[in-house]
Every structure is written in C-alpha cells, then in structure tokens.
Amino acid sequence: MKLDNIELSSRFLLGTAAYPSLDILQNAIISAESEVITVSLTRVKFASQDNQFFEVLNKLPCRLLPNTAGCYCALDAINTAKLAREVFNTSWIKLEVIADDYTLQPNCLELIKATDVLIKDGFTVFPYCTDDFSICQELVNLGCKILMPMGSPIGSGQGLLNLFNLRLLRDKLPSINLIVDAGIGCPSDASQVMELGFDAVLLNSAVSHAVNPIAMAEAFKLAIKAGRIAYEAGIMPKRDFAVASTPYFNRPFSKQGI
Amino acid sequence: MHNISIILNGISYSLQERTTLHDLLNNLGFNKGNIAIAINNNIIPKAKYLEVWLQENDKVELVTAFQGG
Incomplete structure (x- = not known):
C-alpha cells in the first residue's frame, strides 16, 4: 500500500494512547507490525525534562x-x-475537529475549513470524517488523497454501523486511500473493513483496552491481512437461495442413467 | 534589569526582560528537538528561537510528544 507516495507493507495503523504501560505499548506495536502510529501533543511538565514516550518512539x-x-x-x-x-x-x-463531547463526531464544517488551510500550507491531511459521501467528496476536492471515515463513535467498539455508506465511498472514490478510523471493536470488524476494499484500518482502544493488548494487536494484524487477501481474491456474490456445491450429475441411486 | 511576567502553559512565570525563547528553554533545561512553541497563538519555528524576545504578558504554549489515538 502507498500512503502519500510512501510504500508500506502493513495496512494496520495503530494508536498509542491508553496502554497499561509504555512497555506494553512498545510490544503491542511490535506485535501489530504497524508502520504508522498515531501520536499527540501535551503541554510539557516542568518537573521532569525527560520524555520517556519520545524514547519509545525513537526505538x-x-x-x-x-x-x-x-x-x-x-x-x-x-x-x-x-x-x-x-x-x-x-x-x-x-x-x-470534534463537534461535541458526547458523540466525538467530526465537526465537518470546521474540518473542511482546516483542511483547506493546512493543504495549502503543505500538510498531508488525514481527515477524521463522517462516512457522508458529499463531505468526503468535498475533502477530495480540497486535495485530500486519504480519507478516514468513522466506523462508529470513537472508543465505542461498536464496529461498522453503516456498511452502505462505507461501500458507497469505496465505489465512488476508487483512487483515494480509504482508512476506517474509530469504532473498531474486534478483529472481525477490521476484517470486514478490509473485505469492503478499504486500504487500511486505524484503531487504538480495541487493542489498548484489551485484557492482553500485545495478543490483541496480533489478532488485528492477522484479521486485517485476512480481510485484504479475501478482497483481492474476490469474494463470491451473495445469493438469496441455496445453490448446491456438490454436483448432482451421476450421483449414486440416481434415476438418471449414464 | 527588570523582570517581566509571561503566561507559560497557563501559569504565570517570571523571567528577566530581554530573554529570548532560546534562553527560556536553556533556563528550563529543555532540548528544543522534542518541543514546539506558540506565542500568542503564533507557532515559532525552531530556527527563530534565538531571535524571538519574550514580552510582558506573552501567552506561551510549550508542548511535547504524548500518546494519542
């Protein structure tokens, strides 16, 4: 997968927040084999000049x-x-750009304003957005090559609440890197995203809040790989009724002669 | 030399007048590689730290890396 012309072998982007310890965080990232991890900013603490998180990032x-x-x-x-x-x-x-504390949904109007300014300032913007096609199209018109629609509210673990919209985005924006960000709860959610043809998955809480984050990171890694391989292999179309898989021709006790 | 007062990460902080950002970081013992600074909502590029003089009542945000999702 290429993101911003950077070749990546992993389609699993992992957040670094809320792990039980920095050691578990580091090992979860190693277990996930993620090549892109999310980080944030905080005001410096004047009591201590060392930043252990930076030391982990550097490793x-x-x-x-x-x-x-x-x-x-x-x-x-x-x-x-x-x-x-x-x-x-x-x-x-x-x-x-968050709209309110209750849903943590994006404020799309402010998101579009900020995207416009930042792209003109040379940033590569990965917008956390809704799955609304018109909003996504507007972000693409501003120059976004990557979109990160939500699967469900941040940290909710509810998985993919609107498969129709996600499928529509994949169909309508074939040349855009689509990454589901937010709401992934279990590895099957991530696999389902990849089976839709999305390029990658970004998640945090589903790993950091697991009982064993290091093992869960591996589970997601495998699910994301499986989903991608399935998409590339071509998933059979759904049918309304049964279709026998075993050929009926010349079955034993058949009334039909050879 | 007089002292001036700035708001550093939301807290009042006293320093000598004619102090540059570079001096402030030295006084605080921070490595400029790991931080970024905004003064009155303007982000100051690292190359400018030697040239920017802190003024009375400047609102200074001094930030560093943290875990994020």
Whole structure:
C-alpha cells in the first residue's frame, strides 16, 4: 500500500494512547507490525525534562501520524497541526475537529475549513470524517488523497454501523486511500473493513483496552491481512437461495442413467 | 534589569526582560528537538528561537510528544 507516495507493507495503523504501560505499548506495536502510529501533543511538565514516550518512539521503526485531538474549531486544529509539525518533524496530520463531547463526531464544517488551510500550507491531511459521501467528496476536492471515515463513535467498539455508506465511498472514490478510523471493536470488524476494499484500518482502544493488548494487536494484524487477501481474491456474490456445491450429475441411486 | 511576567502553559512565570525563547528553554533545561512553541497563538519555528524576545504578558504554549489515538 502507498500512503502519500510512501510504500508500506502493513495496512494496520495503530494508536498509542491508553496502554497499561509504555512497555506494553512498545510490544503491542511490535506485535501489530504497524508502520504508522498515531501520536499527540501535551503541554510539557516542568518537573521532569525527560520524555520517556519520545524514547519509545525513537526505538520503533514507525512513521508518526500526529493528531489534533481535543480541537473543537478549525483555528485550534490548524495551530495544533503546526505545533505537531515542529515537534515530530512531519507534514502528516490526522486532522480531528470534534463537534461535541458526547458523540466525538467530526465537526465537518470546521474540518473542511482546516483542511483547506493546512493543504495549502503543505500538510498531508488525514481527515477524521463522517462516512457522508458529499463531505468526503468535498475533502477530495480540497486535495485530500486519504480519507478516514468513522466506523462508529470513537472508543465505542461498536464496529461498522453503516456498511452502505462505507461501500458507497469505496465505489465512488476508487483512487483515494480509504482508512476506517474509530469504532473498531474486534478483529472481525477490521476484517470486514478490509473485505469492503478499504486500504487500511486505524484503531487504538480495541487493542489498548484489551485484557492482553500485545495478543490483541496480533489478532488485528492477522484479521486485517485476512480481510485484504479475501478482497483481492474476490469474494463470491451473495445469493438469496441455496445453490448446491456438490454436483448432482451421476450421483449414486440416481434415476438418471449414464 | 527588570523582570517581566509571561503566561507559560497557563501559569504565570517570571523571567528577566530581554530573554529570548532560546534562553527560556536553556533556563528550563529543555532540548528544543522534542518541543514546539506558540506565542500568542503564533507557532515559532525552531530556527527563530534565538531571535524571538519574550514580552510582558506573552501567552506561551510549550508542548511535547504524548500518546494519542
């Protein structure tokens, strides 16, 4: 898979938040074989100058995808993106502009405003967006080559709530990198995303909140691979009624002669 | 030399006037490779830290890497 002209062998993008420890985080990323991991920003703590998280990041052969989590308007998201570019030395940005705390759904109007500004400023924008085709098309018109529609609310683990919309996006935007971001709960959700022909899956809570995040990271890695192989192999069309798989011709006790 | 007061990550912070961002980071003991700074909502590129003088009541955001989803 190519993202922003970068060749990647993994289609599993993993978040780094809310793991039981930095050691488990590091091993989960290794187990996932993810090549892109999401990160965020925080105000520095003046009591300690060392940043152990940075030390973990430096040990991993992963590209960083900083997010703008916690931003509720375009201006905050734009400024956060620019700070992230300084800290992480990358023009990649996972652009999140949240509408409200209850749903954590994207504020699409502010998202579009911020996307326009950031693309003109040289960023590669990975917008966290709704699965609405018209919004996605608008983001593409602004120059997005990658879209990250939600599967269901962030951290809910509800999986894919609107398969119709996701399938429509895949059909209508064949040249865009589509990544489901948010709402994935179990490996079968991720596999289903990949079977639809999506390019990749981004998730965090489903691994970090698992009883064993390292094992769950491996489960997702395998599910994502399986889903992709199935998509490429060509999944049979669904039928309304049974179709016998064993040929009936010349069965024993058949009344039909040879 | 007089002291000035800035708001550093939301907290009042006193420093000598004619202090650059570079001086501030040195005083705090931070490696500029791991951080980014905004003053009054303007992001300051690292190359400018030696040239930017802090002013009375500047609102300074000093950020670093954190876990994120």
